[in-house]
Amino acid sequence: MSVLIDTVREIDTPEHLAFKARIAGPSRRLLAWLLDLVIQFVIGFALLMVIAAVSSVGPSGLGQGLSLFLIFILQWFYFTIAETVTGGRSLGKIAFKLRVVRPNGLPITWRESILRNFLRAADHGISPTLLLFGPIVMMFNKSFQRLGDIAAGTIVVVEESVRVKNTPSLEADPELVASLPGLLPLDQDDLEALELFVSRERMSDARRDELAAIVAPHYAKRLSVPKPKDPTKFLAALWARAQDPTRRIGV
Amino acid sequence: MSTSFQARIVLRPRSLDETFDLAIRYLRATMRDFVKLYILFTVVLTAIIVIPAWLLELSDETQIAAAVVIVPFYERVVTVFAGRHLFDNPTSIRAAIGAVLKRSPFLATHALFAVAPVLMVVLTDEDGSLAAFGIMLGIAWGLFVLPSHLHVTEVVLLEQLPAGRAMKRARILLANSFGRALGGLVFTTVVRVCVVAMVYFGLNFIVGFVLQFESASEHLGGYFAVLGYILAAPYVALARLFDYVDARTRREGGDIQVRFNAIAQRYAREEADRLAA
Numbered sequence: 001m002s003v004l005i006d007t008v009r010e011i012d013t014p015e016h017l018a019f020k021a022r023i024a025g026p027s028r029r030l031l032a033w034l035l036d037l038v039i040q041f042v043i044g045f046a047l048l049m050v051i052a053a054v055s056s057v058g059p060s061g062l063g064q065g066l067s068l069f070l071i072f073i074l075q076w077f078y079f080t081i082a083e084t085v086t087g088g089r090s091l092g093k094i095a096f097k098l099r100v101v102r103p104n105g106l107p108i109t110w111r112e113s114i115l116r117n118f119l120r121a122a123d124h125g126i127s128p129t130l131l132l133f134g135p136i137v138m139m140f141n142k143s144f145q146r147l148g149d150i151a152a153g154t155i156v157v158v159e160e161s162v163r164v165k166n167t168p169s170l171e172a173d174p175e176l177v178a179s180l181p182g183l184l185p186l187d188q189d190d191l192e193a194l195e196l197f198v199s200r201e202r203m204s205d206a207r208r209d210e211l212a213a214i215v216a217p218h219y220a221k222r223l224s225v226p227k228p229k230d231p232t233k234f235l236a237a238l239w240a241r242a243q244d245p246t247r248r249i250g251v
Numbered sequence: 252m253s254t255s256f257q258a259r260i261v262l263r264p265r266s267l268d269e270t271f272d273l274a275i276r277y278l279r280a281t282m283r284d285f286v287k288l289y290i291l292f293t294v295v296l297t298a299i300i301v302i303p304a305w306l307l308e309l310s311d312e313t314q315i316a317a318a319v320v321i322v323p324f325y326e327r328v329v330t331v332f333a334g335r336h337l338f339d340n341p342t343s344i345r346a347a348i349g350a351v352l353k354r355s356p357f358l359a360t361h362a363l364f365a366v367a368p369v370l371m372v373v374l375t376d377e378d379g380s381l382a383a384f385g386i387m388l389g390i391a392w393g394l395f396v397l398p399s400h401l402h403v404t405e406v407v408l409l410e411q412l413p414a415g416r417a418m419k420r421a422r423i424l425l426a427n428s429f430g431r432a433l434g435g436l437v438f439t440t441v442v443r444v445c446v447v448a449m450v451y452f453g454l455n456f457i458v459g460f461v462l463q464f465e466s467a468s469e470h471l472g473g474y475f476a477v478l479g480y481i482l483a484a485p486y487v488a489l490a491r492l493f494d495y496v497d498a499r500t501r502r503e504g505g506d507i508q509v510r511f512n513a514i515a516q517r518y519a520r521e522e523a524d525r526l527a528a
Binding site: 028 | 261277
């Protein structure tokens with residue numbers, strides 16, 4: 001089978017450090033954009049009120065000129081300024097944990113920000129008939145880039161914090177843990193799979209047993225212990241044993 | 252015929268928006284395998300809805316109501332086809348249509364219940380009382396019935412359970428996930444509305460403004476809306492399928508099963524090699 005389809009992309013930094021990041025797709029980016037529109041509206045409304053108050057004592061036409069200038073600045077520079085100041089995040093993007101980065105993971109500069117945001121007009125369309133032009137381009141791009149992203153060479157990634165869970169869903173039997181040998185023949189794949197198994201919530205006991213029965217006999221054989229009667233408890237004990245700071249893991 | 256459980260996607264619990272992004276990625280990556288299905292159904296359904304409407308001079312609202320009733324059949328065919336394709340099992344358009352027809356009484360009843368509020372709004376009478384009732388029914392459906400049964404059609408078609416057990420299983424799959432299910436329902440509805448609006452305005456713009464057939468564009472509005480509704484169907488079906496796969500991954504540990512199977516196979520191979528040596 002060919003490469004599995006996913007929304008995660010590997011990013012190679014200039015230091016040759018590779019890490020995986022989730023590319024943000026249209027759904028989350030659309031929500032962030034809508035929030036930014038609301039924020040732009042609120043800022044614009046507040047400033048227009050100030051301008052209205054100031055222009056009432058100033059020369060005629062000042063208020064109209066200032067209002068047009070303000071709308072122009074908000075429309076064309078809100079995203080550029082916000083993204084450059086915050087390292088690739090407008091307020092909407094901050095709320096939805098998004099960040100614009102270069103393909104090598106480095107933060108964007110003024111140049112990229114100006115380019116990608118000035119092309120918003122093309123992505124949003126200059127008339128309602130082409131309103132969804134940006135999302136259509138994103139759909140056909142493997143990194144979910146809109147026209148502005150393609151031109152500026154940027155991608156938008158999701159900054160999700162990994163929740164570290166200290167307590168597994170399965171309690172290990174201390175006696176069973178103590179009965180396991182000191183040297184565990186487990187590699188990284190084994191540990192990751194066991195961690196997924198013991199930390200998964202909302203799974204029925206029958207299903208847990210069914211899954212545990214796939215690997216428990218193999219582990220028992222490698223540890224030279226009798227075939228476990230309760231495979232789920234055995235895997236929970238194996239995982240708990242692997243968490244012991246004095247453990248020795250090797251293959 | 253053996254059944255494969257090796258998915259073409261990376262199986263892991265995902266957030267709702269990631270699930271929908273994955274559906275877009277899948278739609279794009281597998282376009283070549285699905286293109287015949289998409290073209291066939293777009294042409295056939297458009298003909299089924301538009302030709303009678305043209306001959307009988309039916310209103311735009313009636314055409315849209317017909318699309319709302321008929322298009323779920325297309326979505327279910329995509330569900331079956333993609334459900335088998337996703338796990339690399341052999342499939343065909345004919346087999347997918349056959350599977351849907353086999354469960355058509357249940358699916359038709361479910362579809363009619365699900366779209367009843369939309370039909371009431373579209374086919375409302377002069378004073379709009381039917382629309383008001385439809386909106387109230389839609390809110391009640393959307394809040395109390397549809398979210399908990401969101402994946403009942405996927406369960407019926409892909410797990411081939413009888414109706415009663417399928418309803419129960421669909422509820423179990425989405426137990427304690429009301430917010431997510433409601434979010435999924437709202438998102439797919441918004442996608443449909445957006446695609447219909449985009450196709451409607453886009454084609455009106457092209458026909459009326461670019462090609463300068465203003466009179467034609469005035470008469471074709473209903474057809475454009477129907478086409479938009481049909482074009483949105485594959486994505487909506489895939490998004491729901493991936494949400495169903497995600498619910499199963501969370502509840503049944505599909506990702507863990509894939510990893511455990513790989514580990515078991517590796518150990519069995521190592522053991523065989525050791526014995527051979």
